[in-house]
Amino acid sequence: MTLLDTYKRAPLTIVAGEGCELIDDRGRRYLDCIGGIAVCALGHAHPAIAQAIAAQAQTLVHASNLYHHEPSERLSRELVARSAMSAVFFCNSGTEANEAAIKLARKWAYRRGQRERSTILACSGSFHGRTFGSLAATDNPAYWEGFAPLPGGFAFTPFNDADALEDAIGARVAAFIVEPVQGESGVNCATPEFLQSARLLCDDRGALLIFDEVQCGMGRTGSLFAFEQFGVRPDVVTLAKALANGLPIGAMLANERAAGGFGPGDHGSTFGGSPVPCAAALAHLRIRDELDLDARVRERSAQLFEGLADLARSRPEILGEPRGMGLLIGLAVQAPYDSGAIVAAARECGLLIGSAGGNSVRFAPPLIISEEEVSRAVSLLGMSFDCAQDDGSGRQTLAPARSAVPSEARSAESKGRNDRSG
Numbered sequence: 001m002t003l004l005d006t007y008k009r010a011p012l013t014i015v016a017g018e019g020c021e022l023i024d025d026r027g028r029r030y031l032d033c034i035g036g037i038a039v040c041a042l043g044h045a046h047p048a049i050a051q052a053i054a055a056q057a058q059t060l061v062h063a064s065n066l067y068h069h070e071p072s073e074r075l076s077r078e079l080v081a082r083s084a085m086s087a088v089f090f091c092n093s094g095t096e097a098n099e100a101a102i103k104l105a106r107k108w109a110y111r112r113g114q115r116e117r118s119t120i121l122a123c124s125g126s127f128h129g130r131t132f133g134s135l136a137a138t139d140n141p142a143y144w145e146g147f148a149p150l151p152g153g154f155a156f157t158p159f160n161d162a163d164a165l166e167d168a169i170g171a172r173v174a175a176f177i178v179e180p181v182q183g184e185s186g187v188n189c190a191t192p193e194f195l196q197s198a199r200l201l202c203d204d205r206g207a208l209l210i211f212d213e214v215q216c217g218m219g220r221t222g223s224l225f226a227f228e229q230f231g232v233r234p235d236v237v238t239l240a241k242a243l244a245n246g247l248p249i250g251a252m253l254a255n256e257r258a259a260g261g262f263g264p265g266d267h268g269s270t271f272g273g274s275p276v277p278c279a280a281a282l283a284h285l286r287i288r289d290e291l292d293l294d295a296r297v298r299e300r301s302a303q304l305f306e307g308l309a310d311l312a313r314s315r316p317e318i319l320g321e322p323r324g325m326g327l328l329i330g331l332a333v334q335a336p337y338d339s340g341a342i343v344a345a346a347r348e349c350g351l352l353i354g355s356a357g358g359n360s361v362r363f364a365p366p367l368i369i370s371e372e373e374v375s376r377a378v379s380l381l382g383m384s385f386d387c388a389q390d391d392g393s394g395r396q397t398l399a400p401a402r403s404a405v406p407s408e409a410r411s412a413e414s415k416g417r418n419d420r421s422g
């Protein structure tokens with residue numbers, strides 16, 4: 001083993017991808033309904049993305065942020081125009097985008113002479129990333145353990161509790177950061193009322209409102225930005241994951257109110273917004289328009305919700321009702337069944353899905369998934385409940401916790417529940 005042991009990987013070696021399928025080293029095809037953890041919006045090996053990457057790689061791969069270059073300038077213009085924000089900072093990942101947002105909020109208050117205004121308020125169940133600032137805003141003690149001391153000046157308020165938020169946003173709060181749809185903690189949607197209260201309270205109390213759309217942005221909810229679904233405009237939006245359809249990039253978009261928080265030298269990144277990921281992101285935006293992807297997502301979302309709800313109703317001892325938005329859907333797995341065992345059993349049946357918090361399974365397929373593929377995904381999940389095994393009497397049983405899958409896969413998947421670094 002030469003890769004540091006930070007992930008408990010499934011016993012599967014992926015060698016290629018095509019559309020919504022991944023192919024392993026034995027040539028077996030899997031229907032990919034986790035999409036590289038909500039990354040591959042246009043699926044795998046999309047020819048136009050590959051072509052954009054190749055063309056840019058033959059022209060300019062890197063020049064640094066000491067100079068202007070066309071791909072990042074064009075991408076920032078596109079994102080600003082589509083979000084009605086004012087300015088963009090590019091980085092390389094979701095945690096970096098949130099790190100930038102946290103720093104921006106503090107510097108913004110500082111520049112306004114409000115030095116005591118430094119608290120970053122986050123929600124219960126939040127996940128914002130693994131670097132220290134983003135980790136300090138993440139409500140999951142399993143991720144903090146052994147890393148103390150975390151940076152100070154972070155506080156938490158219950159998700160979807162507007163009354164508690166009213167009490168929590170005081171004069172020391174620089175920003176409130178929230179995921180419109182919490183992905184890692186099990187796919188939980190904010191209520192529009194909660195986000196609307198957050199907007200009013202942030203305005204009233206002089207704090208910035210940050211939406212972490214790293215997972216739920218870039219079309220996943222059925223609109224390019226999740227905030228469009230809630231009728232709320234934040235001051236700052238963070239993006240990553242699907243932005244370049246698989247190449248590493250992150251972005252922090254700030255409106256006019258917030259953008260002045262940073263000046264030259266306040267923040268930076270050697271690679272952030274480098275030409276190749278920006279070219280891929282530009283191709284992604286162009287293709288999503290050509291495909292009218294938002295309309296497709298809404299259709300496939302309705303179909304997937306319906307199929308999963310039927311399945312959950314037919315197996316209520318295993319699955320709870322689907323929840324989420326667009327093509328980000330979670331289902332609670334009922335004890336004593338275990339989400340890790342179901343993920344592994346589904347994989348054995350040729351379906352890739354993910355685990356999430358609260359003993360849930362998660363669907364985040366490519367947004368180009370077809371009607372036939374959605375039907376196939378639902379029937380493969382159903383099959384996976386039966387794809388189990390001989391209980392010793394020759395009878396086939398459902399996949400109960402810790403018995404449906406080979407032990408190697410089982411331990412990997414179960415650990416994966418605590419290790420679901422999206």
Ligand SMILES: Cc1ncc(COP(=O)(O)O)c(C=O)c1O
Pocket residue numbers: 093094095096098127128129130179183184212213214215216240241421422
């Ligand atoms: C909402 C959210 N924010 C931030 C991150 C961190 O992104 P990255 O893994 O690219 O650092 C994730 C990853 O799952 C996420 O879901």
